Amino acid sequence: MSSIASSISNTPPAAAAVVVSMAIGRSYADNRCFRCYYSRRSFWNANEKGKKSNFTSILIGKHKNRRLSFLPQAGSALATTRNLDHPNFYQEVLEVAREKFTQEISFQSKDKDISLAKALLYVSAEDEAFMAFNREKDARSLQSERRDASFKSNAQECGSMEAMPLAGKTIREWLIELDTIAEEVKAELVSRDIGCHLVEVLEAVNLVLFKSRGFNRPPVLLDLKYSYLHSVLSSGCGSAILLSIIYIEVCRRLNLTIVGSRVGDEFLIWPQSANPEELFKVTSGHSLFGDVNGRCVDDPRSKASDLSSNSLSGLDIATNRDIIGIALANLIRLHWKRASRSNHGLMLTSPLRPVCDANDKFSKIDGSNVPLVRPQDLRLAIMASERLLILQPHNWSLRRDYGMMLYFCREYEVAVQELSICMAFAPEDEAGILEPFVEKLHLLRLESSWKSLGHKGPLRVP
Incomplete structure (x- = not known):
């Protein structure tokens, strides 16, 4: 199949129109901070x-x-681990994951070069190491109380952050999973024997993600698995911002640039387009923008319902650091609510x-x-x-x-x-x-x- 990027460059402006939008809850505004x-x-x-x-x-x-x-006190979370057999492993994961995250979002790097997937997988690794340590501590306590209880440390099998499994796969394997999804989109385009116009490519992305893979947003987001990238990739259920990030990362692998912006309590993403009017043309009683945005477009309480082709072009585009900040702010809200x-x-x-x-x-x-x-x-x-x-x-x-x-x-x-x-x-x-x-x-x-x-x-x- 010929290069998708080169084919899109020849796409007529009228065809360049698809928007994917997911509603997100309230989160801290402009939370892009150093420690x-x-x-x-x-x-x-x-x-x-x-x-x-x-x-x-x-x-x-x-x-x-x-x-x-640039390096916060990631190790302080395990300040009481000195008497366990494998504290050094978890301490190493905390420190390495925080260091890798910091390097990924460093202001010395251009924003366009930041990988949303890598940054959030480092977040997953750090938090999973902390939770795994607590699980092992509970298991050791049980073993000390009950002599018949058996215990095996997962730290013995991992050895390093790169080898630590997150829902059964390492960070590298989850990045390969995103590559696989992009390959499935290419295969869908070939099987349908169609060209590589922007609308057709994004329709194929929608088909693979939301039909074949079954990604969806659950109504209640209190479960931790809905707020970590590896868990969303594994289960297919996740918060709107993480589904948006997956969409952005898949399209990036297809050489398509997807941008996004806050609109009230929602976060919208759409392809860069010279003709946004196509998004709002009404066909069979509804618009393409309404189809992909769902309830937030039809809900009069949502600011997204007031958007038009003119207002869409006036939105402030979120940077990659902004998007990471939204995901982290949602994590803070979730963990505090649970705490x-x-x-x-x-x-x-x-x-x-x-x-x-x-x-x-x-x-x-x-x-x-x-x-x-x-x-x-x-x-x-x-x-x-x-x-x-x-x-x-x-x-x-x-x-x-x-x-x-x-x-x-x-x-x-x-x-x-x-x-x-x-x-x-x-x-x-x-x-x-x-x-x-x-x-x-x-x-x-x-x-x-x-x-x-x-x-x-x-x-x-x-």
């Missing part, structure tokens, strides 16, 4: 009231003179409510009433947030949420550090909300340090 390292020293001065305190000037000076590190399910109504910012509200059970700030959340899901949310901070260090709201997750994890020292950094970038009114909370959190940090030294009773200032 930075700063001094462990607290920048808070509890004696200064009614202003941002002297931490701001100190922080800015330190910030200018300190090199930013806080036993505390109805608990949000990351709940502890920031005014302390004077005595009726608010989340407003009192002390070490004894921090709401209990599921530790594994909370740690996964923290890890996703660290990756997202690699993309944009000055996103104050993301850093605030990251600091609040550390507070729920009772990592008070790092929480004070991150929330102090957040206050340096936050608007003045937001910094004013954070100030009393950070002050009390700083006291919690001192009290926890006091108790860790073996002292009893509350910390008293003479």
Whole structure:
């Protein structure tokens, strides 16, 4: 078959029209952040009231003179693994996966050269290593309680991140799976004995992905397998953003450029086209745009229902880093929702409510009433947030949420550090909300340090 790219270049403008759209839930806007390292020293001065305190000037000076590190503390998730037989394997996977992810989305690389599939498979590898470690820890505990229980570590069979299976396949094999899907599209074009016009190629992509392979979006996305690329490729079910990423990656292998953009709560993808009017021509009572976008086009609550050929060309095209950020933000939301399910109504910012509200059970700030959340899901949310901070260090709201997750994890020292950094970038009114909370959190940090030294009773200032 002749080259698809060369054939498309001769495609009449009228034929260049297909859009695929999937609705996504709300996620953090423009979350493209770096994870930075700063001094462990607290920048808070509890004696200064009614202003941002002297931490701001100190922080800015330190910030200018300190090199930013691309490598977050991926290994902190396994800080308690030293007494197990294979902690080094999981530690290596965490570190290598984070390093590979960071290299893939590095700002030294051109955005067009970033592989969405590789970046998200590195995310899968890091999180799977953390969850596999917890499963092995539970199995070892069971073995110690029941002498008849057998246990075999999967780490013995893997040996390295590249060899670690994700739903039965390695990262390299999942990349080959995307190549295979692209080959199936080419075979479909040959079997139909048609040309390689843009519309025909994308119709073949739709047929392979959504008919032959049966990819679909489930109505409820609480299962973790719907939010990791390897799981979606394995099961055929996934979130809209991941289905969009698969579509983009398959078309990239066919030398087709697919672009995308946020539209309200949806994320739309479509081929670059000189004639978007074709998308909105009504045939047999409906348009091609409506066919591929489904409910979000017909739903008057959706902004996608108001799109036209003119408004489509005016949308802001998402970069590859933007798309990765959307996927990570959705992971944060999912893991936090799972972590806080036993505390109805608990949000990351709940502890920031005014302390004077005595009726608010989340407003009192002390070490004894921090709401209990599921530790594994909370740690996964923290890890996703660290990756997202690699993309944009000055996103104050993301850093605030990251600091609040550390507070729920009772990592008070790092929480004070991150929330102090957040206050340096936050608007003045937001910094004013954070100030009393950070002050009390700083006291919690001192009290926890006091108790860790073996002292009893509350910390008293003479």
